[in-house]
Structure formats: C-alpha cells, structure tokens
Amino acid sequence: MEKDKFISVVKDYQNLIYKICCSYCSDAENRKDLQQEILIQLWNSFSKFDGRAQLSTWIYRIALNTAITFYRNDSKHSNKKVSIDAAIISLSDFEYVPEQDENIAMLYQFIEKLNEMDKALILLYLDDNKQKDMAEILGISETNVATKISRIKKFLKEQFSNN
CATH class of the missing domain: 1.10.1740.10 (RNA polymerase sigma factor, region 2, helix turn helix motif)
Incomplete structure (x- = not known):
C-alpha cells in the first residue's frame, strides 16, 4: 500500500x-x-x-x-x-x-547564518555523504563541492573560536 x-x-x-x-x-x-x-x-x-x-x-x-x-x-x-x-x-x-548538546545547538546557529546552498552542502557533509552524491543532489560539480566545503569549515571554525 x-x-x-x-x-x-x-x-x-x-x-x-x-x-x-x-x-x-x-x-x-x-x-x-x-x-x-x-x-x-x-x-x-x-x-x-x-x-x-x-x-x-x-x-x-x-x-x-x-x-x-x-x-x-x-x-x-x-x-x-x-x-x-x-x-x-x-x-x-x-x-x-x-540532541541537547550545547555545541550542536551552537552549530545549528552558525549554520543558520549560511546562505541556502551552503546550508544544504554542510548538512550533506555532516551526514557523511560522498562528494559525488553531494554534487548530484545540489547540481554542482565535485570540485565546487570541495571548494565550498573548505570555505564553510573555515567559517564555522571562526564562529566557534569567536564564542
């Protein structure tokens, strides 16, 4: 059914x-x-x-x-x-x-600051999706995925270090 x-x-x-x-x-x-x-x-x-x-x-x-x-x-x-x-x-x-972990809550707050595409990308990354799958889901190249993930990780590290 x-x-x-x-x-x-x-x-x-x-x-x-x-x-x-x-x-x-x-x-x-x-x-x-x-x-x-x-x-x-x-x-x-x-x-x-x-x-x-x-x-x-x-x-x-x-x-x-x-x-x-x-x-x-x-x-x-x-x-x-x-x-x-x-x-x-x-x-x-x-x-x-x-999850009630304070770091997880902070991570969601920082992710919320990202643009729509970057939010989608980091969620896929955090769920351990392969770059090929992320590229297929979002309709971008694997190279673009790698570049964007690197930039997002840098942004998130900065956010955590500033808090």
Whole structure:
C-alpha cells in the first residue's frame, strides 16, 4: 500500500528531515510549516521515485530544494497538511529527540547564518555523504563541492573560536 510505504520512508528518514528543518528555520512555527511542506513535496513525488538514485539522495534533493524555496514564495507559508487517505502525517507523530548538546545547538546557529546552498552542502557533509552524491543532489560539480566545503569549515571554525 502506497500510504504505508510512504509512512515507513518518513519514519526512516525523519532525522534527516528534522535536521534540514532546524537548519533553515529557527522559529518553531516556521519549522513546523517547513516540515509539512517537505512532507507534501515528498508525497507528491513519491510515486515518481524510480530507484535510479538512492532513496536518501532523492529525499535530500526534495527536502533541501523545498527548504531553499520555502521563503521565496509567501504562499508556501499557509497551514497545509499532508493528507493521505484522510491520515494527517507530521514529523511530530514520530519519535525523534534532538540532541541537547550545547555545541550542536551552537552549530545549528552558525549554520543558520549560511546562505541556502551552503546550508544544504554542510548538512550533506555532516551526514557523511560522498562528494559525488553531494554534487548530484545540489547540481554542482565535485570540485565546487570541495571548494565550498573548505570555505564553510573555515567559517564555522571562526564562529566557534569567536564564542
């Protein structure tokens, strides 16, 4: 059943979605809106997943693209819900406890200062994605990935040393 498969995938990748939402939204209400928008986009595309890319790559691409464009279009701030056969799905329905480490919280604050592309790139890097996969997800060259990662790491080190 399509709905059951979708729910299973969301459960498997809820941490990934949560990290993206935390990195793009510091406000809890906006984060919930972004979570819902990502779920809507995943659901709308779910039947089109053809397996040519890894499932995680496909989810990253949709979630990051949704996060990047979320604030560019004010109409996306509506209170949409993902409705699948009358079942409302929200990440809050799943068990996820974010890490409470102070350094992790600071890292999210520093990541929030990055532009959309750099946020996406560092999230992929922190999840140990290969440069080739990061390049494919973001539509940039592997060389560009390496250069940008180096610059982002330098920026983040500076931020930590200034605090």
